[in-house]
Amino acid sequence: MNALKKLVDKVKPNFQKGGKLEKFHSVFDGFETFLFVPNTTSKHGTHIHDAIDSKRTMVMVIIALLPALFFGMYNTGYQHFLAIGQQVSFIDTFIYGFLSVLPLIIVAYGVGLGIEFIVAQIKGHEIQEGFLVSGMLIPLIIPIDTPLWMVAVATAFAVIFAKEVFGGTGMNIFNVALVTRAFLFFAYPTFMSGDTVWVRTADTFGIGSGTIVDGYSGATVLGQVATAATEQVKLLNTIGNPIGFIDGFLGFIPGSIGETSTLAILIGAFILLITRIASWKTMFSVFAGGALMALIFNMWGPDTAAAHFPWYNHLVFGGFAFGAVFMATDPVTSARTETGKWIYGALIGAMAIIIRVLNPGYPEGMMLAILLMNIFAPLIDYYVVDANIKRRLKRAKTN
Amino acid sequence: MANLIKTKRGLNIAIRGEAEKEVGSVKLSDIFAVIPDHYHAVTPKILVKEGDIVKAGTPLFYNKAVESMKFVAPVSGKIIAVNRGERRKILSITIERDKETVYESFKIKDLKSMTGEEIKEAILLSGLWPYIKQRPYDVIANPEIAPKAIFVSSFDTAPLAPSYDFVIAKQKEDFQTGIDALAKLTQGKLHLGIKAGNKHFSTVKNAEITSYEGPHPIGNVGIQINKINPINKGEVVWTVNAQDVLFIGRLFNKGVVDLTRRIAFTGPEVTGAKYYDTIMGCQIEQFIVGKVKSKAPLRYICGNVLTGHRVTGKSYLDPYSTQITVIKEGNEVHELFGWAMPRFNKFSVSGTYFTGFMRKIFGKKYFDFDARLMGGKRAIIMSGEYDSVLPMDIYPEFLIKAMIAGNIDKMEALGAYEIAPEDVALCEFVCTSKLPLQKIVRDSLDMMRKELE
Numbered sequence: 001m002n003a004l005k006k007l008v009d010k011v012k013p014n015f016q017k018g019g020k021l022e023k024f025h026s027v028f029d030g031f032e033t034f035l036f037v038p039n040t041t042s043k044h045g046t047h048i049h050d051a052i053d054s055k056r057t058m059v060m061v062i063i064a065l066l067p068a069l070f071f072g073m074y075n076t077g078y079q080h081f082l083a084i085g086q087q088v089s090f091i092d093t094f095i096y097g098f099l100s101v102l103p104l105i106i107v108a109y110g111v112g113l114g115i116e117f118i119v120a121q122i123k124g125h126e127i128q129e130g131f132l133v134s135g136m137l138i139p140l141i142i143p144i145d146t147p148l149w150m151v152a153v154a155t156a157f158a159v160i161f162a163k164e165v166f167g168g169t170g171m172n173i174f175n176v177a178l179v180t181r182a183f184l185f186f187a188y189p190t191f192m193s194g195d196t197v198w199v200r201t202a203d204t205f206g207i208g209s210g211t212i213v214d215g216y217s218g219a220t221v222l223g224q225v226a227t228a229a230t231e232q233v234k235l236l237n238t239i240g241n242p243i244g245f246i247d248g249f250l251g252f253i254p255g256s257i258g259e260t261s262t263l264a265i266l267i268g269a270f271i272l273l274i275t276r277i278a279s280w281k282t283m284f285s286v287f288a289g290g291a292l293m294a295l296i297f298n299m300w301g302p303d304t305a306a307a308h309f310p311w312y313n314h315l316v317f318g319g320f321a322f323g324a325v326f327m328a329t330d331p332v333t334s335a336r337t338e339t340g341k342w343i344y345g346a347l348i349g350a351m352a353i354i355i356r357v358l359n360p361g362y363p364e365g366m367m368l369a370i371l372l373m374n375i376f377a378p379l380i381d382y383y384v385v386d387a388n389i390k391r392r393l394k395r396a397k398t399n
Numbered sequence: 400m401a402n403l404i405k406t407k408r409g410l411n412i413a414i415r416g417e418a419e420k421e422v423g424s425v426k427l428s429d430i431f432a433v434i435p436d437h438y439h440a441v442t443p444k445i446l447v448k449e450g451d452i453v454k455a456g457t458p459l460f461y462n463k464a465v466e467s468m469k470f471v472a473p474v475s476g477k478i479i480a481v482n483r484g485e486r487r488k489i490l491s492i493t494i495e496r497d498k499e500t501v502y503e504s505f506k507i508k509d510l511k512s513m514t515g516e517e518i519k520e521a522i523l524l525s526g527l528w529p530y531i532k533q534r535p536y537d538v539i540a541n542p543e544i545a546p547k548a549i550f551v552s553s554f555d556t557a558p559l560a561p562s563y564d565f566v567i568a569k570q571k572e573d574f575q576t577g578i579d580a581l582a583k584l585t586q587g588k589l590h591l592g593i594k595a596g597n598k599h600f601s602t603v604k605n606a607e608i609t610s611y612e613g614p615h616p617i618g619n620v621g622i623q624i625n626k627i628n629p630i631n632k633g634e635v636v637w638t639v640n641a642q643d644v645l646f647i648g649r650l651f652n653k654g655v656v657d658l659t660r661r662i663a664f665t666g667p668e669v670t671g672a673k674y675y676d677t678i679m680g681c682q683i684e685q686f687i688v689g690k691v692k693s694k695a696p697l698r699y700i701c702g703n704v705l706t707g708h709r710v711t712g713k714s715y716l717d718p719y720s721t722q723i724t725v726i727k728e729g730n731e732v733h734e735l736f737g738w739a740m741p742r743f744n745k746f747s748v749s750g751t752y753f754t755g756f757m758r759k760i761f762g763k764k765y766f767d768f769d770a771r772l773m774g775g776k777r778a779i780i781m782s783g784e785y786d787s788v789l790p791m792d793i794y795p796e797f798l799i800k801a802m803i804a805g806n807i808d809k810m811e812a813l814g815a816y817e818i819a820p821e822d823v824a825l826c827e828f829v830c831t832s833k834l835p836l837q838k839i840v841r842d843s844l845d846m847m848r849k850e851l852e
Contacts, residue, residue, distance in 0.1 A: 004735070034738075038774065039771055049772050274750050332780055
């Protein structure tokens, strides 16, 4: 540690004002604070501070994402070998998935952090950690076969136009990762929906080559529900075996990389809740709002498969759980008042189900529901805070 | 117990170094100083010059805006200097202390026969007025505007704060007289906030007593005002610290200005933390020498770790401080990968550390703090942090944003009249984004006052 400190101190003057590498001041600062807790002491105000900081917060979210990430990697391999009809070991399955997912993570981080570094340097800010989370979320919410250049373009678009133009981390209106996905969804729809994008059937770096088995179909559960001709739909996995709630909960089904396993997501939810980074109010009300809305459709909905898809299945299939736990709870884009969080969450849940059931075009509604409520979050807060203002005015009058 | 108000919102910071309930002896310094800057928003007009002989209670300067508001010498002696800075601003008035303090005697009638107006004049003349503060704006009260109520809090919940039970116990007579005098200054009630179950103060007469239960900042008058008699636009409330009520009591009991105060010398870097009797303007060195663990660079704070201000050994005790705290500066500490390490020795309210867990296993574990921010400054990211430590009917985050934006209408609507910097000190402590909230509030209140008065 001392040697490291000495090294940092030695190169530091180069990056300070008047130094040779002054231009890279922000980048250096980013690395220095990554290595060492800043030793700046308080100049005014409270003399002591809580040990929490933005880095720690973001890192905890990444830790919470790891179960979903690792499961997603394994499931990528599992679906692949299921599709080509080969039986391989756990390790081989995971390695295949790991190698398939890793490029997506590298591209998302590389592009996003690159832009973040440049902007920080231009503005003379410290590098903000927000993208550490976004960069991990992006690969988890896209199909495995999304071309890397698309990921790069979409990430660049989202970071620049959804975040930096608003002023950086903490100032954005929309969830950056979801904007990335929305960009992909609308710009390259054929790569983001349909039956062929959810399972990687090609080999990765030469591993896992083979031909697809007969009777294979890569449709997701929600895709099957959306295209079903009858009211009651029989859910099948990629090779035609029937599946149900428990498969959705465990996650051995096709879907975006991180969204399939509700169990892995709930482990992440547990981490977010015990560390109190995510709001349990938002999380709970998304599930509650979704369940209630789905139940209403189950009872009184139109005669379609989507409306009669049991409410508990709605919660475990598709991106519902992932959105509820990791996206809706983003503190920056969510409602910020405690009362507002209940309303915001419930409306996301309800809206996601409404889009799933009533919109014939999109089988999945979570992304659009959250983005839509991102717009309304400030309005919800406005009315909650306004009630407080009115209370204060009324108090003044009655005295 | 007639009125009991409970809250769970707030935070008791587990910092080591609480003062033992015993009084140590300390020699008062030979040089005392009165520093006008300690009185917020006062423009001093000097009344003495170098070489003058003053008694304890002799006016040194008055407030240019309110001429009747005098500021007096805390001890008797000879003025050795009136130090001026840029543009002849008065920096300090230093006094060489007499061996025996001679008191200016104030002719005080029997309190029972005095009117509110007479009491006010006596307090103004004796230089005790600066101890009466007002909300809105958290400044020295304007004697021209009668308050709708006066609030006194009989307990301090701040980290390592002195126990008022211990400090005031033997001076209850002075305390009662002070309360009696203050009660006459308002048409409304004098509210005395006491800690739930407290026996010492529950017998005080002439005051409306309310009990409070909960973590810091429940002892702050600001919270108590918000709970029972919130300030609306155009209203004024006065507040007096319980220890300062004693000064007023002494004036009416004995006819002298006796600013002797029992302060707590506290903090993780203090050896044998206890109480000392001293007087404002005393040099701080008297307390420090030989009583601190002096390995690392230290930070001396007049007041508590949340709201106090930083001083050096050569500084003088300010008129409002009831404690001195010593912590490590911490600027020589370089923690590797702090964002990832478990850091068992760090205190945090967030669940990302093991503070709660450690305290459950090892019982009441206390922590050594240093003055580091522990992170970089960011935009506000986390929500609900401030609400959890500010038990007021206010949305602090929105108020702070209005203040940063300088939007006076919004500040007014969101409760800026009710808030003082000390109330948001805990918010500043827990803030993930390390924002200087107290400074934001102080600057905004000053701006509002300038615009609206």
